[in-house]
Amino acid sequence: MFVIDGAFYADPENLCFLPKSLEILVISYYDINFSNDIFNGPFLKLRELYVRLFRDFEDDEMLVLSQSLVDFLNGLFLYIDRSCLEHLLIVEKRINYQIDPFTLDITSIQYETLEFGIELR
DSSP states (O other), X not given: OEEEOGGGGGSGGGGGGSOTTOOEEEEEOOOOOOOOSOOOXXXXXXXXXXXXXXXXXXXXXXXXXXXXXXXXXHHHTTTBOGGGOSEEEEEOSSOEEEEOTTTOOEEEEEOOOOOOSOOOO
16 A cells, blocks of 8 residues: 555656555545646556545535546546556545546445544644
């Protein structure tokens, strides 16, 4: 498992530092605009991708993903092979959303806290 800040992906050249054997990635959501440059490197073939949202609306459950979150995921998929993903989760402090990597629809919601070794704000 590798935990990184979402800003890491603002420069696609940073991807060369990630091991190709990486299977699980935890990334914090970061509001960035991905470059329109064509990525020529190999796609990461992750089994699991967790996107950590640093917000906590205890009584506010998402029914659909926000456009900025959809844009962020689509930006990640410029570098990550979504067909390899077995699990794509959007993780909040107390709620986790299982996401279909192709449609980006929420397929299930779990009410539990996942710990990744990063401090929650």
